[in-house]
Amino acid sequence: MLICPICQSALSAYENSLRCSNQHNFDRARQGYINVLPVQHKKSRAPGDNQAMVQARRDFLSAGHYAPLAERFAQLMQERQPQHWLDIGCGEGYYSAHIARALSESQGYALDISREAVKHACKRNAQTTWLVASMARLPLATASCQAIASIFSPIDWQEALRVLAPGGAVLRMGPCSDHLQELREQLYDDVRSYDDSKHLQLLPQGLQPIHSETLRFTLTLDDAQARSDLLAMTPHGWRANSARREAVINNTLTTTVAIRYDWIEKTET
Template sequence: MLTCPLCQAPLTRLDNAVRCAAGHSFDRARQGYLNLLPVQHKNSRDPGDNQAMVEARRDFLDAGHYAPVAQRLAQLAAERAPARWLDIGCGEGYYTAQLGQALPTADGYALDISREAVKRACRRAPALTWMVASMARVPLADASCQFIASVFSPLDWAEAKRLLSVGGGLMRVGPTQGHLMELREALYDEVRPYADDKHLALVPQGMQHQHSEVLEFRLQLAEPKARADLLAMTPHGWRASAERRSRVIEQRAPFEVTISMRYDYFVRQA
Protein backbone atom coordinates (compact mmCIF):
# COMPACT_ATOMS: atom_id res chain seq x y z
CA MET A 1 0.00 0.00 0.00
CA LEU A 2 2.68 2.50 1.03
CA THR A 3 5.23 3.24 -1.69
CA CYS A 4 8.72 4.71 -1.57
CA PRO A 5 8.73 8.44 -2.43
CA LEU A 6 12.13 8.00 -4.11
CA CYS A 7 11.66 4.90 -6.30
CA GLN A 8 7.92 4.08 -5.96
CA ALA A 9 8.64 0.50 -4.84
CA PRO A 10 6.42 -0.95 -2.10
CA LEU A 11 7.40 -0.09 1.46
CA THR A 12 7.60 -2.80 4.10
CA ARG A 13 6.73 -1.89 7.67
CA LEU A 14 9.46 -2.50 10.23
CA ASP A 15 9.37 -1.87 13.99
CA ASN A 16 9.78 1.90 13.85
CA ALA A 17 10.31 2.51 10.15
CA VAL A 18 9.38 1.53 6.62
CA ARG A 19 11.83 0.33 3.94
CA CYS A 20 11.75 -0.56 0.24
CA ALA A 21 13.70 -3.28 -1.57
CA ALA A 22 16.21 -0.70 -2.80
CA GLY A 23 17.15 0.07 0.81
CA HIS A 24 15.48 3.45 1.17
CA SER A 25 14.36 3.68 4.77
CA PHE A 26 12.07 6.16 6.55
CA ASP A 27 11.74 6.36 10.31
CA ARG A 28 8.55 6.81 12.27
CA ALA A 29 8.67 9.94 14.45
CA ARG A 30 8.06 9.58 18.18
CA GLN A 31 4.65 11.25 17.69
CA GLY A 32 3.69 8.37 15.38
CA TYR A 33 3.85 9.79 11.85
CA LEU A 34 6.04 8.76 8.90
CA ASN A 35 8.11 11.44 7.19
CA LEU A 36 7.87 10.48 3.51
CA LEU A 37 8.91 13.88 2.15
CA PRO A 38 12.52 13.66 0.91
CA VAL A 39 14.51 16.86 1.06
CA GLN A 40 14.73 17.00 -2.76
CA HIS A 41 10.91 17.19 -2.93
CA LYS A 42 10.72 20.24 -0.68
CA ASN A 43 10.36 23.77 -2.03
CA SER A 44 11.51 25.26 1.27
CA ARG A 45 13.06 24.16 4.54
CA ASP A 46 9.69 23.77 6.29
CA PRO A 47 6.93 23.73 3.65
CA GLY A 48 3.27 24.13 4.46
CA ASP A 49 1.56 25.86 7.35
CA ASN A 50 3.75 27.08 10.19
CA GLN A 51 3.24 26.44 13.90
CA ALA A 52 1.21 29.61 14.53
CA MET A 53 -1.24 28.87 11.71
CA VAL A 54 -1.61 25.24 12.76
CA GLU A 55 -2.29 26.13 16.40
CA ALA A 56 -4.80 28.84 15.47
CA ARG A 57 -6.71 26.40 13.27
CA ARG A 58 -6.57 23.70 15.95
CA ASP A 59 -7.98 26.04 18.62
CA PHE A 60 -10.71 27.37 16.32
CA LEU A 61 -11.84 23.94 15.13
CA ASP A 62 -11.64 22.35 18.58
CA ALA A 63 -14.03 25.06 19.82
CA GLY A 64 -16.64 23.48 17.51
CA HIS A 65 -17.19 26.42 15.18
CA TYR A 66 -17.01 24.24 12.04
CA ALA A 67 -18.53 21.10 13.60
CA PRO A 68 -21.43 20.94 11.08
CA VAL A 69 -18.88 20.97 8.22
CA ALA A 70 -17.01 17.98 9.64
CA GLN A 71 -20.20 16.12 10.56
CA ARG A 72 -21.58 16.37 7.04
CA LEU A 73 -18.28 15.21 5.53
CA ALA A 74 -18.27 12.20 7.87
CA GLN A 75 -21.87 11.35 6.93
CA LEU A 76 -21.10 11.51 3.22
CA ALA A 77 -18.04 9.30 3.68
CA ALA A 78 -19.96 6.73 5.74
CA GLU A 79 -22.64 6.49 3.03
CA ARG A 80 -19.95 5.37 0.59
CA ALA A 81 -18.39 2.82 2.99
CA PRO A 82 -14.86 2.62 1.53
CA ALA A 83 -12.46 -0.14 2.54
CA ARG A 84 -9.51 2.26 2.34
CA TRP A 85 -9.54 6.05 2.42
CA LEU A 86 -7.18 9.02 2.37
CA ASP A 87 -7.43 12.56 3.70
CA ILE A 88 -5.20 14.51 1.33
CA GLY A 89 -4.03 17.79 2.86
CA CYS A 90 -5.21 16.80 6.34
CA GLY A 91 -3.81 19.80 8.22
CA GLU A 92 -3.96 19.31 11.98
CA GLY A 93 -6.36 16.39 11.63
CA TYR A 94 -9.73 17.74 12.80
CA TYR A 95 -11.67 16.44 9.81
CA THR A 96 -9.52 13.31 9.55
CA ALA A 97 -10.32 12.17 13.07
CA GLN A 98 -14.05 12.45 12.40
CA LEU A 99 -13.65 10.47 9.18
CA GLY A 100 -11.90 7.80 11.21
CA GLN A 101 -14.80 7.66 13.66
CA ALA A 102 -17.32 7.39 10.81
CA LEU A 103 -15.31 4.61 9.12
CA PRO A 104 -14.13 2.48 12.05
CA THR A 105 -13.43 -0.70 10.06
CA ALA A 106 -11.77 0.99 7.08
CA ASP A 107 -8.04 1.46 6.54
CA GLY A 108 -7.38 5.19 6.97
CA TYR A 109 -4.46 7.31 5.73
CA ALA A 110 -3.77 11.04 6.02
CA LEU A 111 -1.05 13.33 4.74
CA ASP A 112 0.03 16.93 4.72
CA ILE A 113 3.18 18.67 3.59
CA SER A 114 3.39 20.57 6.89
CA ARG A 115 5.32 18.67 9.54
CA GLU A 116 3.97 21.01 12.21
CA ALA A 117 0.43 20.08 11.22
CA VAL A 118 0.94 16.31 11.05
CA LYS A 119 2.90 16.28 14.31
CA ARG A 120 -0.26 17.51 16.05
CA ALA A 121 -2.73 15.63 13.87
CA CYS A 122 -1.52 12.13 14.67
CA ARG A 123 -2.43 12.57 18.34
CA ARG A 124 -6.10 12.73 17.39
CA ALA A 125 -6.34 9.21 15.97
CA PRO A 126 -3.21 7.08 16.49
CA ALA A 127 -4.71 4.09 14.66
CA LEU A 128 -4.60 5.93 11.32
CA THR A 129 -1.48 6.09 9.14
CA TRP A 130 -0.21 9.67 9.24
CA MET A 131 2.36 10.95 6.75
CA VAL A 132 4.32 14.08 6.00
CA ALA A 133 4.28 13.90 2.21
CA SER A 134 3.70 15.84 -0.98
CA MET A 135 0.18 15.97 -2.40
CA ALA A 136 1.77 15.88 -5.86
CA ARG A 137 3.71 12.67 -5.05
CA VAL A 138 1.47 10.70 -2.71
CA PRO A 139 3.37 7.63 -1.43
CA LEU A 140 0.48 5.23 -1.97
CA ALA A 141 -0.03 2.63 -4.69
CA ASP A 142 -2.11 3.15 -7.84
CA ALA A 143 -5.85 2.47 -7.45
CA SER A 144 -5.40 1.84 -3.73
CA CYS A 145 -8.13 4.13 -2.34
CA GLN A 146 -11.90 3.95 -2.55
CA PHE A 147 -12.45 7.39 -1.00
CA ILE A 148 -10.35 10.57 -0.89
CA ALA A 149 -11.26 13.66 1.11
CA SER A 150 -9.85 17.06 0.16
CA VAL A 151 -10.96 19.77 2.61
CA PHE A 152 -9.83 23.38 1.98
CA SER A 153 -6.75 21.96 0.33
CA PRO A 154 -4.92 22.41 -2.98
CA LEU A 155 -5.43 19.37 -5.16
CA ASP A 156 -3.45 17.59 -7.85
CA TRP A 157 -6.30 16.10 -9.86
CA ALA A 158 -4.14 13.68 -11.85
CA GLU A 159 -2.63 12.34 -8.66
CA ALA A 160 -6.05 11.92 -7.07
CA LYS A 161 -7.27 9.99 -10.11
CA ARG A 162 -4.20 7.73 -9.96
CA LEU A 163 -4.93 6.84 -6.35
CA LEU A 164 -8.61 5.97 -6.85
CA SER A 165 -9.83 2.52 -7.73
CA VAL A 166 -12.63 2.24 -10.30
CA GLY A 167 -15.87 3.24 -8.59
CA GLY A 168 -14.01 5.10 -5.87
CA GLY A 169 -14.49 8.81 -5.40
CA LEU A 170 -13.04 12.13 -4.31
CA MET A 171 -15.02 14.41 -1.98
CA ARG A 172 -13.86 18.00 -2.36
CA VAL A 173 -14.97 20.49 0.29
CA GLY A 174 -14.35 24.18 -0.27
CA PRO A 175 -15.86 27.62 0.36
CA THR A 176 -18.58 29.15 -1.79
CA GLN A 177 -18.41 32.79 -2.86
CA GLY A 178 -20.58 33.73 0.14
CA HIS A 179 -18.29 32.15 2.74
CA LEU A 180 -17.15 34.62 5.43
CA MET A 181 -18.73 37.45 3.46
CA GLU A 182 -19.23 39.65 6.53
CA LEU A 183 -15.59 39.23 7.52
CA ARG A 184 -14.37 40.08 4.04
CA GLU A 185 -16.61 43.18 3.96
CA ALA A 186 -15.12 44.31 7.27
CA LEU A 187 -11.54 43.79 6.09
CA TYR A 188 -11.56 45.23 2.56
CA ASP A 189 -12.96 48.29 0.82
CA GLU A 190 -13.90 46.09 -2.14
CA VAL A 191 -14.86 42.42 -1.88
CA ARG A 192 -13.85 40.69 -5.06
CA PRO A 193 -16.26 38.00 -6.29
CA TYR A 194 -14.90 34.63 -7.30
CA ALA A 195 -16.34 31.54 -8.97
CA ASP A 196 -16.69 28.68 -6.54
CA ASP A 197 -17.13 26.15 -9.36
CA LYS A 198 -13.92 26.88 -11.26
CA HIS A 199 -12.44 23.59 -10.03
CA LEU A 200 -14.92 21.76 -12.27
CA ALA A 201 -12.89 22.76 -15.31
CA LEU A 202 -9.85 20.96 -13.86
CA VAL A 203 -11.48 17.54 -13.43
CA PRO A 204 -9.65 15.04 -15.68
CA GLN A 205 -11.34 12.71 -18.13
CA GLY A 206 -12.44 9.50 -16.50
CA MET A 207 -13.83 11.19 -13.38
CA GLN A 208 -17.56 11.92 -13.23
CA HIS A 209 -19.15 14.65 -11.13
CA GLN A 210 -21.77 12.63 -9.25
CA HIS A 211 -22.94 14.78 -6.33
CA SER A 212 -22.97 18.43 -5.25
CA GLU A 213 -24.48 20.24 -2.27
CA VAL A 214 -23.99 23.39 -0.20
CA LEU A 215 -24.00 23.58 3.59
CA GLU A 216 -24.65 27.05 5.00
CA PHE A 217 -25.13 28.37 8.52
CA ARG A 218 -24.51 31.48 10.62
CA LEU A 219 -21.77 31.59 13.21
CA GLN A 220 -21.46 34.02 16.11
CA LEU A 221 -17.91 34.65 17.30
CA ALA A 222 -18.30 36.27 20.72
CA GLU A 223 -14.70 35.98 21.91
CA PRO A 224 -11.75 38.00 20.52
CA LYS A 225 -9.60 34.84 20.49
CA ALA A 226 -12.04 33.06 18.17
CA ARG A 227 -11.95 35.99 15.75
CA ALA A 228 -8.14 36.16 15.95
CA ASP A 229 -7.86 32.40 15.31
CA LEU A 230 -10.16 32.61 12.30
CA LEU A 231 -8.05 35.39 10.81
CA ALA A 232 -4.82 33.51 11.51
CA MET A 233 -6.00 30.35 9.76
CA THR A 234 -7.11 32.15 6.58
CA PRO A 235 -5.25 34.25 3.99
CA HIS A 236 -7.03 37.29 5.43
CA GLY A 237 -4.61 37.11 8.36
CA TRP A 238 -1.85 38.49 6.15
CA ARG A 239 -3.74 40.07 3.26
CA ALA A 240 -5.81 42.54 5.28
CA SER A 241 -4.33 45.58 7.01
CA ALA A 242 -3.34 45.34 10.67
CA GLU A 243 -5.80 48.12 11.47
CA ARG A 244 -8.77 46.31 9.92
CA ARG A 245 -7.80 43.02 11.59
CA SER A 246 -7.56 44.69 14.99
CA ARG A 247 -10.94 46.32 14.52
CA VAL A 248 -12.56 42.93 13.89
CA ILE A 249 -10.77 41.21 16.78
CA GLU A 250 -11.35 43.92 19.38
CA GLN A 251 -14.94 44.91 18.71
CA ARG A 252 -17.21 44.45 21.73
CA ALA A 253 -20.25 42.94 20.04
CA PRO A 254 -20.19 39.32 18.81
CA PHE A 255 -19.11 39.08 15.19
CA GLU A 256 -21.57 37.12 13.04
CA VAL A 257 -20.40 35.50 9.83
CA THR A 258 -21.85 33.23 7.17
CA ILE A 259 -20.28 29.79 6.80
CA SER A 260 -20.95 28.40 3.34
CA MET A 261 -19.32 25.20 2.09
CA ARG A 262 -19.64 23.32 -1.16
CA TYR A 263 -19.30 19.52 -1.28
CA ASP A 264 -18.53 17.97 -4.68
CA TYR A 265 -18.07 14.23 -5.25
CA PHE A 266 -16.24 12.84 -8.29
CA VAL A 267 -16.21 9.12 -9.15
CA ARG A 268 -13.44 7.30 -11.02
CA GLN A 269 -14.85 5.60 -14.11
CA ALA A 270 -13.65 2.39 -15.74
Protein backbone atom coordinates in the same frame (compact mmCIF):
# COMPACT_ATOMS: atom_id res chain seq x y z
CA MET B 1 -0.51 0.13 0.09
CA LEU B 2 2.27 2.65 0.79
CA ILE B 3 4.98 3.26 -1.80
CA CYS B 4 8.38 4.91 -1.73
CA PRO B 5 8.24 8.55 -2.89
CA ILE B 6 11.69 8.19 -4.45
CA CYS B 7 11.45 4.98 -6.50
CA GLN B 8 7.72 4.05 -6.17
CA SER B 9 8.53 0.57 -4.83
CA ALA B 10 6.32 -0.88 -2.12
CA LEU B 11 7.13 0.13 1.45
CA SER B 12 7.25 -2.49 4.18
CA ALA B 13 7.56 -2.23 7.95
CA TYR B 14 11.13 -2.58 9.18
CA GLU B 15 11.71 -2.13 12.92
CA ASN B 16 10.37 1.39 13.65
CA SER B 17 10.41 2.56 10.06
CA LEU B 18 9.25 1.85 6.52
CA ARG B 19 11.72 0.60 3.92
CA CYS B 20 11.55 -0.28 0.22
CA SER B 21 13.49 -2.90 -1.75
CA ASN B 22 15.98 -0.21 -2.81
CA GLN B 23 16.78 0.49 0.85
CA HIS B 24 15.15 3.89 1.03
CA ASN B 25 14.24 4.20 4.70
CA PHE B 26 11.65 6.40 6.42
CA ASP B 27 11.59 6.51 10.23
CA ARG B 28 8.53 6.72 12.41
CA ALA B 29 8.66 9.80 14.66
CA ARG B 30 8.07 9.41 18.40
CA GLN B 31 4.68 11.12 17.94
CA GLY B 32 3.65 8.29 15.59
CA TYR B 33 3.75 9.84 12.11
CA ILE B 34 6.06 8.85 9.25
CA ASN B 35 7.87 11.46 7.20
CA VAL B 36 7.90 10.36 3.55
CA LEU B 37 8.74 13.79 2.15
CA PRO B 38 12.35 13.59 0.92
CA VAL B 39 14.40 16.74 1.21
CA GLN B 40 14.79 16.89 -2.58
CA HIS B 41 11.00 17.20 -2.91
CA LYS B 42 10.74 20.17 -0.54
CA LYS B 43 10.43 23.71 -1.89
CA SER B 44 11.52 25.20 1.44
CA ARG B 45 13.17 24.02 4.64
CA ALA B 46 9.86 23.84 6.53
CA PRO B 47 7.02 23.73 3.98
CA GLY B 48 3.37 24.19 4.89
CA ASP B 49 1.76 25.83 7.89
CA ASN B 50 3.97 26.92 10.77
CA GLN B 51 3.32 26.21 14.44
CA ALA B 52 1.36 29.42 15.06
CA MET B 53 -1.03 28.77 12.16
CA VAL B 54 -1.49 25.15 13.20
CA GLN B 55 -2.25 26.14 16.80
CA ALA B 56 -4.78 28.76 15.71
CA ARG B 57 -6.61 26.25 13.51
CA ARG B 58 -6.50 23.60 16.21
CA ASP B 59 -7.98 25.93 18.84
CA PHE B 60 -10.68 27.28 16.53
CA LEU B 61 -11.80 23.89 15.25
CA SER B 62 -11.61 22.20 18.64
CA ALA B 63 -14.00 24.86 19.97
CA GLY B 64 -16.64 23.43 17.60
CA HIS B 65 -17.23 26.49 15.42
CA TYR B 66 -17.05 24.38 12.24
CA ALA B 67 -18.47 21.18 13.73
CA PRO B 68 -21.46 21.06 11.32
CA LEU B 69 -19.03 21.05 8.39
CA ALA B 70 -17.02 18.15 9.77
CA GLU B 71 -20.09 16.16 10.73
CA ARG B 72 -21.66 16.45 7.28
CA PHE B 73 -18.37 15.55 5.61
CA ALA B 74 -18.04 12.43 7.75
CA GLN B 75 -21.65 11.45 6.96
CA LEU B 76 -21.01 11.70 3.23
CA MET B 77 -17.87 9.58 3.54
CA GLN B 78 -19.73 7.04 5.64
CA GLU B 79 -22.36 6.60 2.93
CA ARG B 80 -19.72 5.13 0.60
CA GLN B 81 -18.04 2.88 3.20
CA PRO B 82 -14.60 2.86 1.54
CA GLN B 83 -12.19 0.10 2.55
CA HIS B 84 -9.27 2.52 2.32
CA TRP B 85 -9.51 6.31 2.45
CA LEU B 86 -7.04 9.16 2.21
CA ASP B 87 -7.23 12.72 3.53
CA ILE B 88 -4.94 15.06 1.60
CA GLY B 89 -3.87 18.29 3.28
CA CYS B 90 -5.15 16.99 6.61
CA GLY B 91 -3.69 19.85 8.65
CA GLU B 92 -3.90 19.23 12.38
CA GLY B 93 -6.31 16.35 11.85
CA TYR B 94 -9.68 17.72 12.94
CA TYR B 95 -11.62 16.57 9.88
CA SER B 96 -9.57 13.36 9.53
CA ALA B 97 -10.56 12.35 13.06
CA HIS B 98 -14.26 12.84 12.24
CA ILE B 99 -13.83 10.63 9.17
CA ALA B 100 -11.97 7.98 11.16
CA ARG B 101 -14.74 7.78 13.76
CA ALA B 102 -17.40 7.45 11.05
CA LEU B 103 -15.36 4.78 9.24
CA SER B 104 -14.08 2.77 12.19
CA GLU B 105 -13.88 -0.44 10.14
CA SER B 106 -11.85 1.18 7.34
CA GLN B 107 -8.15 1.95 7.08
CA GLY B 108 -7.43 5.65 6.89
CA TYR B 109 -4.39 7.56 5.70
CA ALA B 110 -3.93 11.28 6.24
CA LEU B 111 -1.12 13.48 5.01
CA ASP B 112 0.07 17.04 5.01
CA ILE B 113 3.20 18.78 3.80
CA SER B 114 3.53 20.54 7.17
CA ARG B 115 5.39 18.51 9.78
CA GLU B 116 4.07 20.79 12.53
CA ALA B 117 0.50 20.06 11.47
CA VAL B 118 0.96 16.29 11.36
CA LYS B 119 2.65 16.28 14.77
CA HIS B 120 -0.60 17.64 16.22
CA ALA B 121 -2.79 15.41 14.04
CA CYS B 122 -1.23 12.22 15.42
CA LYS B 123 -2.88 12.84 18.78
CA ARG B 124 -6.40 12.77 17.34
CA ASN B 125 -6.71 9.15 16.19
CA ALA B 126 -4.30 6.28 16.75
CA GLN B 127 -5.77 4.03 14.04
CA THR B 128 -5.11 6.48 11.20
CA THR B 129 -1.76 6.32 9.40
CA TRP B 130 -0.36 9.87 9.59
CA LEU B 131 2.16 10.97 6.97
CA VAL B 132 4.24 14.01 6.15
CA ALA B 133 3.98 13.91 2.37
CA SER B 134 3.12 15.90 -0.75
CA MET B 135 -0.10 15.73 -2.75
CA ALA B 136 2.06 16.05 -5.87
CA ARG B 137 3.65 12.65 -5.12
CA LEU B 138 1.18 10.60 -3.12
CA PRO B 139 2.94 7.74 -1.32
CA LEU B 140 0.10 5.32 -2.08
CA ALA B 141 -0.09 2.58 -4.66
CA THR B 142 -2.06 2.98 -7.88
CA ALA B 143 -5.79 2.18 -7.56
CA SER B 144 -5.47 1.59 -3.81
CA CYS B 145 -8.11 3.99 -2.38
CA GLN B 146 -11.87 4.00 -2.60
CA ALA B 147 -12.21 7.58 -1.32
CA ILE B 148 -10.06 10.72 -1.13
CA ALA B 149 -10.96 13.64 1.12
CA SER B 150 -9.94 17.12 -0.02
CA ILE B 151 -10.89 19.72 2.59
CA PHE B 152 -9.91 23.32 1.87
CA SER B 153 -6.91 21.81 0.11
CA PRO B 154 -5.42 22.07 -3.38
CA ILE B 155 -5.65 18.81 -5.29
CA ASP B 156 -3.57 17.28 -8.03
CA TRP B 157 -6.30 15.65 -10.10
CA GLN B 158 -3.93 13.37 -12.00
CA GLU B 159 -2.53 11.98 -8.77
CA ALA B 160 -6.04 11.54 -7.41
CA LEU B 161 -6.99 9.66 -10.57
CA ARG B 162 -3.94 7.43 -10.18
CA VAL B 163 -4.54 6.32 -6.58
CA LEU B 164 -8.32 5.94 -6.84
CA ALA B 165 -9.68 2.48 -7.49
CA PRO B 166 -12.28 2.17 -10.27
CA GLY B 167 -15.54 3.53 -8.89
CA GLY B 168 -13.70 5.39 -6.14
CA ALA B 169 -14.31 9.08 -5.60
CA VAL B 170 -12.95 12.36 -4.31
CA LEU B 171 -15.09 14.21 -1.77
CA ARG B 172 -14.08 17.84 -2.03
CA MET B 173 -15.07 20.51 0.46
CA GLY B 174 -14.45 24.15 -0.39
CA PRO B 175 -15.83 27.64 0.17
CA CYS B 176 -18.80 29.11 -1.68
CA SER B 177 -18.52 32.65 -3.00
CA ASP B 178 -20.30 34.06 0.07
CA HIS B 179 -18.22 32.16 2.64
CA LEU B 180 -17.18 34.57 5.44
CA GLN B 181 -18.75 37.36 3.40
CA GLU B 182 -19.30 39.73 6.31
CA LEU B 183 -15.77 39.17 7.58
CA ARG B 184 -14.31 39.94 4.17
CA GLU B 185 -16.41 43.08 3.90
CA GLN B 186 -14.83 44.34 7.11
CA LEU B 187 -11.32 43.56 5.91
CA TYR B 188 -11.36 44.77 2.29
CA ASP B 189 -12.76 47.67 0.29
CA ASP B 190 -13.42 45.43 -2.70
CA VAL B 191 -14.90 41.99 -2.01
CA ARG B 192 -14.90 40.07 -5.23
CA SER B 193 -17.21 37.21 -6.06
CA TYR B 194 -15.85 34.03 -7.59
CA ASP B 195 -17.11 30.88 -9.24
CA ASP B 196 -17.21 28.17 -6.59
CA SER B 197 -17.61 25.47 -9.26
CA LYS B 198 -14.55 26.37 -11.33
CA HIS B 199 -12.64 23.36 -9.99
CA LEU B 200 -15.02 21.12 -11.94
CA GLN B 201 -13.66 22.58 -15.18
CA LEU B 202 -10.22 21.19 -14.32
CA LEU B 203 -11.27 17.56 -14.03
CA PRO B 204 -9.32 15.21 -16.32
CA GLN B 205 -10.94 12.49 -18.39
CA GLY B 206 -11.95 9.66 -16.09
CA LEU B 207 -13.33 11.85 -13.31
CA GLN B 208 -16.86 13.21 -13.26
CA PRO B 209 -19.01 14.99 -10.65
CA ILE B 210 -21.93 12.91 -9.41
CA HIS B 211 -23.27 14.95 -6.49
CA SER B 212 -23.01 18.51 -5.14
CA GLU B 213 -24.59 20.19 -2.14
CA THR B 214 -24.13 23.31 -0.02
CA LEU B 215 -24.19 23.84 3.73
CA ARG B 216 -24.79 27.34 5.10
CA PHE B 217 -25.18 28.71 8.60
CA THR B 218 -24.56 31.91 10.51
CA LEU B 219 -21.59 31.96 12.86
CA THR B 220 -21.29 34.43 15.74
CA LEU B 221 -17.94 34.75 17.51
CA ASP B 222 -18.19 36.58 20.84
CA ASP B 223 -14.67 35.66 21.94
CA ALA B 224 -11.73 37.79 20.80
CA GLN B 225 -9.38 34.79 20.75
CA ALA B 226 -11.74 32.89 18.44
CA ARG B 227 -11.81 35.85 16.06
CA SER B 228 -8.02 36.06 16.18
CA ASP B 229 -7.74 32.32 15.50
CA LEU B 230 -10.10 32.56 12.52
CA LEU B 231 -7.96 35.28 10.96
CA ALA B 232 -4.75 33.36 11.66
CA MET B 233 -5.99 30.16 10.02
CA THR B 234 -7.09 31.87 6.80
CA PRO B 235 -5.22 33.96 4.19
CA HIS B 236 -7.01 37.01 5.61
CA GLY B 237 -4.59 36.93 8.52
CA TRP B 238 -1.81 38.27 6.32
CA ARG B 239 -3.67 39.80 3.36
CA ALA B 240 -5.65 42.44 5.27
CA ASN B 241 -3.98 45.45 6.87
CA SER B 242 -3.29 45.40 10.60
CA ALA B 243 -5.81 48.13 11.53
CA ARG B 244 -8.70 46.20 9.99
CA ARG B 245 -7.54 42.93 11.53
CA GLU B 246 -7.49 44.57 14.95
CA ALA B 247 -10.99 45.98 14.41
CA VAL B 248 -12.29 42.47 13.67
CA ILE B 249 -10.58 41.03 16.75
CA ASN B 250 -11.94 43.75 19.02
CA ASN B 251 -15.63 43.44 18.09
CA THR B 252 -18.18 40.61 18.01
CA LEU B 253 -18.31 39.05 14.56
CA THR B 254 -21.36 37.54 12.87
CA THR B 255 -20.63 36.04 9.47
CA THR B 256 -21.90 33.49 6.95
CA VAL B 257 -20.33 30.05 6.70
CA ALA B 258 -21.04 28.65 3.23
CA ILE B 259 -19.43 25.43 2.07
CA ARG B 260 -19.79 23.35 -1.07
CA TYR B 261 -19.38 19.54 -1.12
CA ASP B 262 -18.66 17.69 -4.37
CA TRP B 263 -18.48 13.95 -4.98
CA ILE B 264 -16.26 13.37 -8.02
CA GLU B 265 -16.11 9.76 -9.16
CA LYS B 266 -13.54 7.80 -11.13
CA THR B 267 -15.33 6.28 -14.09
CA GLU B 268 -12.58 4.63 -16.07
CA THR B 269 -11.43 1.07 -15.34
